[in-house]
Amino acid sequence: MTRVVRVGDAVIGGGSPVVVQSMTNTDTADVRATVDQIRRLQAAGCELVRVAVPDLAAAQAIREIKGEVMVPLVADIHYDHRLALAALEAGADKLRLNPGNIRDPKHIQEVARAAGDRGVPIRVGVNAGSVDGRFRGSQGEITPDGLVDAVLWEVDLLETAGFRDVVVAIKAHDVPLTVEANRLLCQEGNWPIHLGVTEAGTEWEGAIRSAVGIGILLAAGIGDTLRVSLAGDPVREVEAAWEILAALGLRQRGPSYVVCPTCGRTGIDVPGIAAEVKRRLSPIVQPLSIAIMGCPVNGLGEAERADFAVVGGKGFGTLYAHGKVVRPKVAEEQVVAEFAALVRQEVGEHA
Ligand code: SF4
Structure with missing residues (x-):
């Protein structure tokens, strides 16, 4: 059984119902548009919403957005650990860090300490599209083991800094690669696992790819939260997520x-x-x-x-x-x- 990680009032792991999440595709600094989209997501049954934080304006907007929505917010951070610190300052309920583009151990541990002080969990989210060269094969190939090693590298840094509220994720466009990597990952520890098939495509093929990849893992008892990635309106991601959960008899909404x-x-x-x-x-x-x-x-x-x-x-x-x-x-x-x-x-x- 995975350990429990709390994100605002959402509970991930420990046998809790699989949490449905999605990600806005608005400019996060455009508070009005982002709040509107988050409300639509929540009305569709989204339980955790991730927002992109490409710059300081986006990080700071989290404070205002949080004042207008009920659902916990995850700040999606790439490249610059200072954006993670700013997002924490603005009240983010969870961080997503990408080990592929924030590589300095000192920066990662600085974020871990700041998140730990606030009781904010961190998802270590590895994507095949941005996995660091250190975790690729000799010809640059991406392997399930390499993706798992990329997660373990960052989790070790976080845990060495005394940080325990970790969620892990490995996503790829390739379904068998995603499935195999997650199967290996769940043998390495009891961190809650966030499932997804990334860059899955537009609604039709994306929903099918996601249903196959996520469905195989959920049916094997792997996965504590999920995001279906579709190009288009994220509300469709939430609808697809619920269909997947209902098809497996795990959860039903409506x-x-x-x-x-x-x-x-x-x-x-x-x-x-x-x-x-x-x-x-x-x-x-x-x-x-x-x-x-x-x-x-x-x-x-x-x-x-x-x-x-x-x-x-x-x-x-x-x-x-x-x-x-x-x-x-x-x-x-x-x-x-x-x-x-x-x-x-x-x-x-x-x-
Ligand atoms: S329920 Fe009747 S109409 Fe529908 S597919 Fe079956 S046989 Fe055809």
Whole structure:
């Protein structure tokens, strides 16, 4: 079992539920834009938000941002350890340091002491894209062992400085490399592990790559927090993270959908109905199972198991609640409105 690290009111490790995090893509010094994005992330279920700290203005903006949001903030630091000190000064709840570009042991230990004084944890985050040459093979190749060594090098510096609140991460674009490196890493100590497949791509391929890499590790019991990296709106990262956790039965937030792939028997517009139902029910955070099926073949069985279901006939839908038919024949064009109203009414104040 990994040790527990607290980040504001979030608990990472020690068997706690896997924490969902994301990263803003606004200019951190633009407080208004960053706060707006953090609020959208939080509304989507993000439990920890990282902000880039490329300069002093960004570090100092953390103070003002923190005054306007509830979710703990992680300062993402590269190159200049003084930005880490400034971010701590501004109230960052956690730091992310990259051993690939802050290499002076004195600087790292200075940050460790300052973070330790404030009870602020540090994530040692190694990326294949920026791993130091010392940890590459003789031909410059990146290996799982080298990535692990890069983490261990910095963790050793932190622990030698008496700092214990460490989270570790190894990310690569390459899924097998990410998986293997994390498997090795978890054998080296009991630090909580932050999972991710970095530079994973745009929404479609990025979500798939992340689901495969993160999913393999979570299924093996590895990982205490995760970030899905997608090029685009970070809210989609949070949605993807929850899908991954729900698919593995680890955590669920809001409805989980069973939707048939459609075939020649399909009697209603399953994809259209599913997309619109999903949109209308997106404010619901309580875990529910919803089935939207094109015909009775597999529809009846799924409808019996789901909390709520639509099973298509030719041009109509039969609505189910808790395995029982509640509206036998709703015209197709009314299905979305009636079904969404049925679910909302049943979940009451949670909607
Ligand atoms: S549930 Fe019916 S419509 Fe949907 S894929 Fe299966 S057989 Fe086809």
